[in-house]
Amino acid sequence: MHNLDKNITAFVKLGNFLIQFSDKENNKREGVEHNELFYDGFCHQLQLAREHNGWFTKDNLAFALGQWSRALSRENLTHWLSAYKTSPASSKRVAVIMAGNIPLVGFHDFMSVLLCGHSVIVKQSSNDRHLLPYLAKYLEYAEPSFKGKIAFTEDKLEEFDAVIATGSDNTSRYFEYYFSKKPNIIRKNRNSVAVITGKETEEQLAALGEDIFRYFGLGCRNVSKLFVPENYDFDPFFKAIYSFRDILEVQKYTNNYDYNKAVYLMSLFKLRENGFLMLKEDKNYSSPIATLFYETYSDSESLQKKLTEDSEKIQCVVASGFSDNEVAFGKTQKPELWDYADGVDTVEFLLKI
Incomplete structure (x- = not known):
């Protein structure tokens, strides 16, 4: 995969940065890269996210960031991506339309696009629009080759090669009509x-x-x-x-x-x-x-x-002892990087477009 080691390193740095926000009270640590530039600003973005969306409580934001900081270890990222042997023939522009029901719910798609060597165009939900643009800036600083590969838009999506869209059963009908000519993953209510x-x-x-x-x-x-x-x-x-x-x-x-x-x-x-x-x-x-x-x-x-x-x-x-692919009690909100939404392998899709 394209520059994979450098890109993984950038996400590992982001994981180390996010550990600081994984308790209800933020906990600034020594030795975290680029903290002097990004720590205070991210505290402010978390405050804005809470004010903007009453469901994004301190506790739930800390939990979500804690899960991502745990997931973004070098060991996890390497294990996840080692299952794929190919790299994309060329870099494509992939549009990602995100839901806003839980904090950073579209982060896995965003990360998958970048790690597969593509450019990402993000259309965020209005319910969750404060955190990801700021973390994208951190990634661009940690790995300058990401600059120019991350765009956010609130306008109609144009000039893209593939799309990953998450929405309700109603919006999915619109997505299926609108994006039918492009390679796509369209997720509905589950x-x-x-x-x-x-x-x-x-x-x-x-x-x-x-x-x-x-x-x-x-x-x-x-x-x-x-x-x-x-x-x-x-x-x-x-x-x-x-x-x-x-x-x-x-x-x-x-x-x-x-x-x-x-x-x-x-x-x-x-x-x-x-x-x-x-x-x-x-x-x-x-x-x-x-x-x-x-x-x-x-x-x-x-x-x-x-x-x-x-x-x-x-x-x-x-369940416990009911089926082969069951999730243990208490573990639904702790998915691994390779636990794909709807069972659709995003990375495989991205490497084939």
């Missing part, structure tokens, strides 16, 4: 589910709380639905997730909880709830904020068949 057997430990159920509540459930890797055995007793589940009750301190979450509860009660839906999370029996996968859908199952074979049939709607299956 949700994650958890399969409960009734044999889970209290630690596993508590870890499931992380999969449900991290980023307030706004990510495609967040669990939005449970599959439980018939006559399942929800008491151990509610007891195990009680430690997440502080989520009510975030006004936007509380407002959604109160609103959705009122709607459900007026519609005479049967609910189970614990004061900060509602459980509603529902066939759908995508549940509103502060709500978790659930469905019962009688045997694991038929449930596996159902989840296979519905695989286009599902990002992760959280």
Whole structure:
């Protein structure tokens, strides 16, 4: 791959820079490259991100940056890219249209384009527009060959060779129409589910709380639905997730909880709830904020068949001993670099365009 070692080194430096912001209180460290130029400015961008988007709390920003600082180790980057033997025939211009549901949600696409030797044109979501341009400046400083290869636009996308677009089911129809003539990856709505057997430990159920509540459930890797055995007793589940009750301190979450509860009660839906999370029996996968859908199952074979049939709607299956590609409890928001969204290998796509 084109200048791969130099490019990996730039992202390793960025990972070392981001470690400083991986706790709720920023923690300036000695010996971090380019800190004198970028540290104070990034503190300011984090403040702007919080003010602009009420879902981007200090805790969730610190968590997201901590995950990226962990992912961007030389060992991780080298292991990830060592699986690919080819380099692109020529550098292309790749447009990346990003969602804005969780902080830096489009960073993996952005990084993949650059590491594959292409130029990136980024169209950000208005919900998450403060962090990435600043980190792009850091990368250009850490590796000058990135200069001229990173562009941000708010206008109509023009003059690009391929596109990676992430959006809702509605916007994906527009994307498919608009980008059909170019090589593309178009991602739609997906949700994650958890399969409960009734044999889970209290630690596993508590870890499931992380999969449900991290980023307030706004990510495609967040669990939005449970599959439980018939006559399942929800008491151990509610007891195990009680430690997440502080989520009510975030006004936007509380407002959604109160609103959705009122709607459900007026519609005479049967609910189970614990004061900060509602459980509603529902066939759908995508549940509103502060709500978790659930469905019962009688045997694991038929449930596996159902989840296979519905695989286009599902990002992760959280379970213990249920299927080969399950995600462990508490791990949905800690993907590895090689855990591709929707199971589509972005790097392979980028090396072939």
